[in-house]
Amino acid sequence: MKYVNVVIDNSSDSTDGFYTYGSEDESIQIGDKVQVSFARGKKLRDAYVFEVMDELPSPVKGLKYIAEKDPEVCLGQEAVATCRWMRSRYLCRYIDAVKCFTPAGSPSKRGKKRNPLGEAQFSSTEARALTEEQQKAMDAMEPVLGKGVHQVFLINGVTSSGKTELYMQAIARVIEAGKTAIMLVPEISLTTQTIERFIGRFGAENTAVLHSKLSLGQRYDEWMRVKKGEVKIVIGARSAVFAPLSHIGIIVLDEEHETTYKSDMSPKYDTAEVAIKRAMLHGAAVLLGSATPSLQTAYRSRNGIFTELTLKQRYNKTPLPQVEIVDMREELLAGNKSIFSRELFRQISGTLEKKQQVILFLNRRGYSTFVSCRTCGYVVRCPDCGISMTYHKDERSCICHFCGKRQTLPELCPDCGGKYIRYFGTGTEKVEEAVKEMFPEAAAARLDLDTARKKGSADKILKDFRRGKTDILIGTQLVAKGLDFAGVGLVGVVSADVSLNIPDFRAPERTFQLITQAAGRAGRGNDPGTVIIQTYTPDHYAVTCASHHDYEAFYSQEIRLRRQINYPPFCDLFQLIVSAEKESDAAEAAGRAAEMLRRLLAGQKRPCVMGPNPAPMNKINGFYRYQILMKAPAGTRRAHAAAVMEMKQELFVKKKTDVLLTVDINPFSFI
Structure with a gap:
């Protein structure tokens, strides 16, 4: 006879713990997937073994036994150890961590193997000589x-x-x-x-x-x-x-x-x-x-x-691409209201004449960034999320990029009835339209979340570009990451300001990375290539350092600022989102949570609990959201995590409530 502590496959904070069962299977081991009778229900539930014991430390009244063991699935001791660590590290449920390690789907009923590579052919390659x-x-x-x-x-x-x-x-x-x-x-x-x-x-x-x-x-x-x-x-x-x-x-x-x-x-x-x-x-x-x-x-x-x-050197010893910053304020003063500066237009024309390819990068999809009435200032917003909707000309729809809700473009302003309702800003769809108007002889394609949604579509777009079927590739950050095409002679960063102006302390870092990575797609053959960066803030250190390929200068500037304001890597940031269908419920619960956290952390070094405040995206999918931010100085992460867990247990688990709490440690988005 063996005894086991299992985690039940039940996504509830109230059952997030170990449950003890007996096992007549002497071979049972840590990581095994089993089925057990749980609570008062007769239906068997999946569970995962976290501990195996020869004896019980104390008698268990009404001890139940494991019904059966899954012969196919066993996570193993290392996976279980990682799940334990994830629960303490990210304050998640045991079962949420376990689900990361378990297989999706089920066996084929006909026993047929489903190959994700299909009939693809791959040519054999040998290891290259190292530099x-x-x-x-x-x-x-x-x-x-x-x-x-x-x-x-x-x-x-x-x-x-x-x-x-x-x-x-x-x-x-x-x-x-x-x-x-x-x-x-x-x-x-x-x-x-x-x-x-x-x-x-x-x-x-x-x-x-x-x-x-x-x-x-x-x-x-x-x-x-x-x-x-x-x-x-x-x-x-x-x-x-x-x-x-x-x-x-x-x-x-x-x-x-x-x-x-x-x-x-x-x-x-x-x-x-x-x-x-x-x-x-x-x-x-x-x-x-x-x-x-x-x-x-x-x-x-x-x-x-x-x-x-x-x-520090490219594999083929080709120099890094030449980078030029274009001040779009001067373009506007000169009367150029186009998406493209005069220099970018000239460079695209010259690159196409040389039979080289062009990548145009803009980290914003859609045709325009928002739709607004020029008469009263009304902006079309998502009724569920409250954020401005993006106009997609191809679909003749306004789409919320967060929840996916769609609605047709209104002919008249819903607020004042005015007829001057227009779309503003630029997205990749609008850049694609401009490219086709200005360079009608060039074959253009767009790669963003909209065009890559269909299975296999992103692969086809990239294969066509690799084979030279496409002259100009327009895209979001999908085109800035790791792509290796020898024929690219020009990369144009249409607007460096998109990522620079997001409400996030990492905005300069993200901007430097995106520009540098996008620029790195140029000159990967024998020609060093050219990069044009269009911006309204040409003197920002993220832009200038990227233009000089100078990571060290950027790092020294940014790390100094982070140290001064005590942001990561000098602290851990905890983001707590309290959400409810009624805004008053979310605000009240968030207030109680922040008050309790301040009390629990009062003895800590430099406690910093900010908020609660309405989250930048105050409403998502019909739920109002309030945000609490905590800075945990180096060495205090565990104490802050313990305070969050105690507060969660007291205010959100023990008490029956419709208010939800989510915790994200060192998030990459504060929206």
């Missing part, structure tokens, strides 16, 4: 690769410096030592390019793909291939960090600075933190690669927590 810089980096990693030693490396390499080749050769070392690897990319749209390279090097039989765009059946089959030890490498976006590999030897995060590595759904985990935790438990290496490392990663590297390896 002197790459070899130096490899030599620094060599002592830990496949040796059961945990260490985190930051590969700080300029765009096109050969970081991917380093990843593949490091992974090859680990596989030779009998271990496995996880390769993470920030966007699902980038997985195809990475998959092609890796399968060409390691073979399809050794590689699995895990990401949310696969069908549920494909995800289940790939998960089982990984769990059964049939593959050596898992490639995917954020969720692939939970791949059920055994004997992990290395986890790689390409473009580690990207905000998409932070989950925006519960549990709100940081992929890099999870990767490092799993690597610690496996005795594995972690490679964090970027041309523009996040300030937090760079700060840890420069304080000896991570090991920084630098690649």
Whole structure:
């Protein structure tokens, strides 16, 4: 007889704990998925074993027994240890962490394997000779690769410096030592390019793909291939960090600075933190690669927590692209009201004449950013979320980019009845229209969340561009990340101010990263290429440092400002959102929560509880939202987390309430 403590598959704070059962199966182990009778219901519930005991520490009245065990699913001890850590790290429920490790979908009824790669053909490639810089980096990693030693490396390499080749050769070392690897990319749209390279090097039989765009059946089959030890490498976006590999030897995060590595759904985990935790438990290496490392990663590297390896030259020794800043205020004064400055127009024309390709980057989708009445100032807003809706000309609709609600463009102002209701601002759809008007002979395509929504559409757009079928590619941040096309001679940043003006302390960092990454798509062949940055704030340090490819200057300026105002990496930020259908209920509950937190943290060093205030997006999907922000100085994160958990238990769990509380630690969005 064995006794087990299990976590019940029930998404409720009131059942977020361990429940004790007996087991007549002596082989039961930590991580097993079982079925149990729970509470008064007769229906069996899924549960996961977190502890196995030979004896009970004290008698359990009315002890129940496990009904059956799932023969296919067992998370394993490392996954359970990571789930425990995630609960304390991100203040999530046990079951929310467990669900990250469990397979989506179900087995095929006909036993047919569902291959996510389809009939794709991949050409075999050999390892390339390393440059002197790459070899130096490899030599620094060599002592830990496949040796059961945990260490985190930051590969700080300029765009096109050969970081991917380093990843593949490091992974090859680990596989030779009998271990496995996880390769993470920030966007699902980038997985195809990475998959092609890796399968060409390691073979399809050794590689699995895990990401949310696969069908549920494909995800289940790939998960089982990984769990059964049939593959050596898992490639995917954020969720692939939970791949059920055994004997992990290395986890790689390409473009580690990207905000998409932070989950925006519960549990709100940081992929890099999870990767490092799993690597610690496996005795594995972690490679964090970027041309523009996040300030937090760079700060840890420069304080000896991570090991920084630098690649300052492009692989083919081609110089970094020439960058020119265009002051759009002067363009306006000169009478140019076009989306494109005179210089950008001239450069596009010249690039097309040379039979080279152009990428135009604007991190805002849609045709215009808002619709407004010129008579009374009325702005079309989402009735559920309260934010301005974006006009999409292709669909002749105003769309909320948060909840997806749509409505037709009004012919008359709903407020004053005026007929002067027009759309303002610029999105990628409007840029595409302007390109087709000004350069009718050029083949243009757009890559953003709207055009990439259909399965396979992003791959087709990128393949057409790679094959030279497309002359001009217009896109959001999807075109600024990790794409490698030799024929790009010009990159135009249509508006550097879009990301600079978001209400977030990371706005300068995000702007520097986006401009630098977008610029890095130019000149990856033998021609160094050209970059044009259009902006109304040409003197901002994020813009000027990006134009000079000067990460060090940006880092020194930004880290000084962060230290002065005590923002990450010098503290941890806790964001608490209290939401309810009635605004008065949300405001009242948030007030009580903030008051209790101030009381619980009164003895802490420099306690800082800000708010509550209406959240920047005060209403989403019919719920009013109030925000509390807390700064936890270095060394006080656990105390702040304990205070939040105590407050949550007292005000939101013990008391029956329709008011919801969500917690996000170090969020990447404060909207």
